[in-house]
Amino acid sequence: MDPMTFSIIRHRLFRIVDEAVITLKHVSGSAITNEGHDLMVSLYGADGSLLMGGVGFLHHLTSAAEACKAVIRKFGDRIGEGDVYLLNDPYTAALHTSDIYLVAPIHYDGKLVAWSACFVHVYDIGAMNPGGFSPQSIDIFTEGFSSPGIKIVDKGEMVQDVVDTILNMVRSPEMVMLDLRSMIACNNVARERMQSLIAKYGPETVNEAGAELIRQSEELLRARLLELPDGSWQSRQYLDVQGETATVRLTMTKKGDRLIFDFTGSSPQSRHSINCTYWAALGGLFAPLFPLLCYDITWNEGVIRLIEMIAPEGSVVNCTRPAPVSVATVGAIQSVNNAACATIGKMLAASDKYREQATAVWHANHFAIFKFGRNQKGGQSIGILTETFAGAGGASAFADGVDIGGEVPNPISRMANVETVEASFPIRYLFRKRMADSGGPGRWRGGTGGELAIVPHKAPDGGLHYVISGKGDRHPMSDGLAGGLPGGPNAYLWAKSGEAAAAGDDGRLPGGAQAVSWGVFPLMGEDALYVRWNGGGGYGDPLDRDPENVAKDVVGALVSADAARDIYGVVLSEQGVVDTAATDALRGSMKAERMAGEAA
Amino acid sequence: MKEVRSWSATLVSMPGKSGRVIACRACSAELCGTDASWKEHAVLRESPLREAAGATYRSAGDEVLLRRFYCGSCGAALDSEIALPGEPFLLDRLAE
Known part of the structure; x- marks a missing residue:
């Protein structure tokens, strides 16, 4: 097709996603969305295949495609103009129940022409533990409301009885409703802009441009793969929960224009909620693949066609129902991210042409800590410590990693201002700063992670509680590359005021310190919670x-x-x-x- | 066949006395043939991670090992990996 028209339509598709993301952030009232950017918006073809991948957490791009396809299979001819469907079942397509997909068909002249899909981590989903990450859950049935596809907007009208039923099962329903409205608004903007684009250029031209975009992505990635050496590279990741260690093992094989990710040998599914489902693992490997191999290629179905995944059923990376998965995004999915980042980095480093694109593993260990309780204004608050999104850059072949420099799977992740958190929760920060020795040593140093400590402040109930879904502090996860060393591991401490400090305890904290990593704990009185997060991996010989x-x-x-x-x-x-x-x-x-x- | 080609950021493959071999990129010292596991022919230093210097490694689990692979000829660092006891080496190989 005419290259000028193609280029204009391509850029319009990018801008549609951008504007939809802005809408999502502006309407949402959750810090995890508008501060941490735990979100995603993308456009999909009429058949649900990925047309234009957006920003946010990239492991959702392929899973939301599967969500669109699941809705198509379930509702078929009953899909109408102006409908919006909710899907959050991990065994159908979602990553975990609290990451809700709202997918919306886009019609033109009465014909289904595309889909928009988005997600946010909703304020609460009614799991055993507040906030969605539920370390105390023993199965999917205790991880909150879960739907394999349900209509919440019918031809532009809210299906109020369905929405009321959902809100009846969650904590802070008014905040969850705001989350839902933000996603509906986001999809509305995407739909209206797509319809405007089609009205200007015609459905055939826009459809042709979409097909060409997918063809281009496939050919560009194919050409890149053919430039890279054939071979196989291995990595492994350990996840430690309450003394039990699960291992994610990956052998990535590149042959010609194909890339195969084989997780054979990974541990059996865990009784803890660190597992992930098949679609989540697939999304997990694409999250680093898109930015590391396709940084100049549009992220769409064309990329997906060249990739294969082998994930043994019943393993920690392809668990079977009803295994618990609520911690998946910071559990097995992130380990899949890390393992894929490590093997892709090694493959790039083996290429004279692409060595400078190689990176050690970035911020590899999210900590999901959700504070909850009565706030200083008398209301109930639930919210994540957004420092988990602050990240740390992996070192590359020519530069240090960026200190507190984000993460590969989410190019727009960030943390909230201290003041924003203190305004919403009855807490005060003692400090928040870069952490010495957290960046992996190397010729090029991994970016540092950080450390923080919080204490209760003006809490009507004397403090708060928090849910922590740490994977322990036993294992570093940000692997080094080319002889570089890993970033330092995470640490979580409950500093108890009034208890005698032991030798070596941090003098900045009140009292003696006890390690915590999994479950629900109090933050009361004059106690403190200390968190240290990992740095990125180093590159090259430290000497x-x-x-x-x-x-x-x-x-x-x-x-x-x-x-x-x-x-x-x-x-x-x-x-x-x-x-x-x-x-x-x-x-x-x-x-x-x-x-x-x-x-x- | 290219005379010298990259094997990794720190290693190359090149012609040897009996076929192609993997060698240190820094000093060209041969490690082994390309069909062998090069890590078995490099100098291995394996120690608990928590014994490595720095404030953050000290909190690692007692059983977590840091493996560092060096060139026995020039002492260049060739690779590193984290492992639990008994884990096989991570194996990376190129198709020659």
Whole structure:
């Protein structure tokens, strides 16, 4: 087709998604949506296939496509103009019950021509634990309301009895209603703009442009894959919950123009809610694949055609009903993200042409901590600590990772201002800052993660409680690359005021500290909750890092003097100046010690 | 067949005495043939992660191991991986 018209339509599709995202953020009242950007909007073809992937959490792009297809299968000819359908069943398409999809058909001249789909993590879904992540759940039946597809808007009119039924099953129904309205508004904007686009260029032209866009994406990715070396690369991720460790194992094989992700050997599904379903695992591997391999390619069905996934049924990455999955997005799905990021990074690093595109694993360990209780205004509040979205960049072949620099699966993730959180919850931050030694050492250092501590403040009930779905602090998850080391692991501490501090406890916190990671805990009185989140993986040999960069990191409190000496081999004066001769000598002796070792 | 080609960011493959071999990118020292697991021919330093320097590694589990693979000829770091005891090495290989 005419390249000018094609280009205009392509850009209009991008802008439609952008405007829909803005609408979603403006209408939503949840910090997790409008501060953390735990959201997604995309456009789909008439058959539900991905047409234009949007931003937000990218592991939803393929799952929402499956949601559209599930609604098509279920409702068929009953799908009408102006309808909106809700789907949040993980065993049908969703990632977990609290990430609700609203999918809406787009008609033109009475004919179904496309779909828009979006999600937000709703304020609550009625699971055992407030906020949607439900570490105490033992099966899907205790993880809240779950639908494989239900109509909530019929030809433009709210199906009030259905909506009322949903709201009757959740905490803070007024906030959940606002979440639903934000998604309805988002889909309305997408529908109206698509109809406007079609009215201007005609349905045949827009349809042809969409088909060409998908064809282009397939051909561009095919060409890229053919440029990359054939081979196989492995990675593994450990998830620790209450002393039980599950392992996600991945072998990624690239042959010609095909890429196969094989999770054979991963652990059996867990009794804990860290599992994920098939569609969630598929979304999990595409989340890093889109930005790392398709950074200049439109994210659509054309990309998906070249990728294959093998996920053994009954495993932690393809669990069977009724296994619990409410923690999936920070559990097995994120481990799939990380494992795919690691193998893609290795493949890129093996290519002379693409080595500079390679990255160590970024922020690999989300912590889902939901505060809940009566706030300083007398109302009930439920909300996530959005610092989990702050992230940390992985190092690359030419640069350090960005400190607190986001994450690969969500290009727009971020954290809320301290003041925003303190205005909504009866808490006060003692501190929030970058964390020393959290970035993985390497010639290029992984971006640092951070640390924070909060205490109750003007709480009518003396404090709050929180649900924590940490995967423990036993394992680092942000793998290094090319000899770089992993980012430091997470840590969660309950500092108890009045209890004697032990040797080594953090003097900034009140009293003795107890590790917490899974379940519901109080934050009452003068106690504190301390959270430390991981940094990104490092790239290259730490002994090759420019000593001046190490010195700057020590001065900036991003690397400790111990790590500077023992990992980077850099000797600093008391004033923090590099002692070049001593550094050369130390690095020489460290290399000699390496060479004196025996082969594995 | 290209004489020297990338195997990874730190390794290359190149012609050896009896077929193609994997070698250190930094010093060209041979490790093994391309059909072998190169990590078994590199210097391995395996230690609890929590013993590595730095404030954050200290909270890792006692059983979590940091494996570092070095070139026995020049001491360059070739790769690293996190493992529990008994885990096989992660195997990365190119089709030659």
